[in-house]
Amino acid sequence: MSDNPRFSILIVDDEPVVRKIIGRCLRNYGYDNYLEVDHGHDVLPAMEKNAPGLVILDLKLPGIGGEELLEIITRTHPEIIVIIVTGSGDIPTAIRCMKAGAFDFIEKPVDVSLLMASVRRAVEMQDLKLENQILTRQLSSEEPEHPGAFSEIITASPVMKKLFRYCEAVAPSSYPMLITGETGTGKELFSKAVHNLSGRKRDLVSVNVAGVDANVFADTLFGHVKGAYTGADHPRSGLVEEASGGTLYLDEIGDLSMDSQVKLLRLIQEHEYSALGSDAIRTTDAKIIASTNQQLLPLAEKDKFRKDLYYRLATHHIHIPPLRERKEDIPLLLDFFLEQAAVEFKKPKPAYPGELPVLLKNYHYPGNVRELKSMVHDAVGEHRAKVLSLESFSRHINNVGTEKSAVANIADVSEIFAGMEKLPASRHVTEALINEAMKRAEGNQSLASRLIGISQQSISNRHAKTLKRTPTIK
Numbered sequence: 001m002s003d004n005p006r007f008s009i010l011i012v013d014d015e016p017v018v019r020k021i022i023g024r025c026l027r028n029y030g031y032d033n034y035l036e037v038d039h040g041h042d043v044l045p046a047m048e049k050n051a052p053g054l055v056i057l058d059l060k061l062p063g064i065g066g067e068e069l070l071e072i073i074t075r076t077h078p079e080i081i082v083i084i085v086t087g088s089g090d091i092p093t094a095i096r097c098m099k100a101g102a103f104d105f106i107e108k109p110v111d112v113s114l115l116m117a118s119v120r121r122a123v124e125m126q127d128l129k130l131e132n133q134i135l136t137r138q139l140s141s142e143e144p145e146h147p148g149a150f151s152e153i154i155t156a157s158p159v160m161k162k163l164f165r166y167c168e169a170v171a172p173s174s175y176p177m178l179i180t181g182e183t184g185t186g187k188e189l190f191s192k193a194v195h196n197l198s199g200r201k202r203d204l205v206s207v208n209v210a211g212v213d214a215n216v217f218a219d220t221l222f223g224h225v226k227g228a229y230t231g232a233d234h235p236r237s238g239l240v241e242e243a244s245g246g247t248l249y250l251d252e253i254g255d256l257s258m259d260s261q262v263k264l265l266r267l268i269q270e271h272e273y274s275a276l277g278s279d280a281i282r283t284t285d286a287k288i289i290a291s292t293n294q295q296l297l298p299l300a301e302k303d304k305f306r307k308d309l310y311y312r313l314a315t316h317h318i319h320i321p322p323l324r325e326r327k328e329d330i331p332l333l334l335d336f337f338l339e340q341a342a343v344e345f346k347k348p349k350p351a352y353p354g355e356l357p358v359l360l361k362n363y364h365y366p367g368n369v370r371e372l373k374s375m376v377h378d379a380v381g382e383h384r385a386k387v388l389s390l391e392s393f394s395r396h397i398n399n400v401g402t403e404k405s406a407v408a409n410i411a412d413v414s415e416i417f418a419g420m421e422k423l424p425a426s427r428h429v430t431e432a433l434i435n436e437a438m439k440r441a442e443g444n445q446s447l448a449s450r451l452i453g454i455s456q457q458s459i460s461n462r463h464a465k466t467l468k469r470t471p472t473i474k
Helices: 016-028 040-050 066-076 091-099 112-139 158-170 187-198 214-222 258-270 296-301 307-313 327-345 355-361 368-381 391-400 403-418 426-440 445-452 456-469
Strands: 009-012 034-037 054-057 081-086 104-107 177-180 204-208 247-251 287-292 316-319
Touching (some): 016 034, 016 112, 034 040, 187 247, 187 287, 296 307, 327 368, 355 391, 426 456
Parallel strands (some): 177 287, 177 316
């Protein structure tokens, strides 16, 4: 018995053929976690032993009848969903069963599409209940229960630790997950962690969908049959089939074409797809994780991204904060990347001046963790002295300060004065700027001068004048 869904499904019917049909339907939709009972007296013991989340119940049974069992189940186990599947399809019976708490009432001969639509709704409801329970328990904890799953993500940030706990709570879910964050924040690392925590037995399959047109997207994900198009001399399975039993990770989902979005929506909603050139319907139980550095909801408002697809993808959503919002991670990352670079360049791990972490904490990192890694590797690559030089880091920081960002900074500064009735004197502004620079530089005048672009001597002189004006107690 597998673990999909996470709770068992109990099929109760005295007809072997009906049980076989229902079981085959469940397996076709990826629901392997089911068991069968053929006698009314065996239902309650089977429930006590297996704790099902869903019961598919016939009304005409030997021993205890279905209506009596329905009343007992809804009274003693109100958390269990019951779907009635019966040949006794008269309206009064259906009304009694629905009033007694049945989730649905389906007549025999069984319409497979009706039955599975009802089963899927029931499974989704139970999954959400389980996830809420797990999420509540996980978020009450300060540390993740499985820190090893996040070993590749270097952090001391409480915000990141909270994301870890959220990932642990929702990873077993079959629902999609959307991971958002700026470039270089570690979206792929989070996808790996979620996959490892999901308990899925197959692999994580990754694909970047940026700039992929609808035909290539369909061929890549769904595969094709022989003769599907010119050059298709052999059938080929797609990534969806490869990811079956595992996880399909779609990077840069915000760049997906509208035609491809329709195909992806069907895959998520119905768990169904067709290979190119074939009308045969295939099913998949692959977990889908999508990521993007774009804001999808504003794109949806402009009709550049489907709203229904967004809400499906964002059933579980984590947003990774940029590095500038978790500066406590910078010293840890600096040390980690220094060790990594030293191994790569076959050099001893270099020491670094105390002002380096302070300098790095005052940078805004448009490329986030990936950019910091590049900075460190570049500095170690050209490192020759005993102590790592600040020169390489300063050069990178200065080069990123483009004219566009400089204009933006001027606009930001202008906002400071916009609400003032009387403008301050220039010396007061200069003193305030120097004081803030010294605060951010943790008292290092050399570093403060780098932050605001004036000489260290000017800062020293201003600082000395400030000290002279400060009254002393004798």
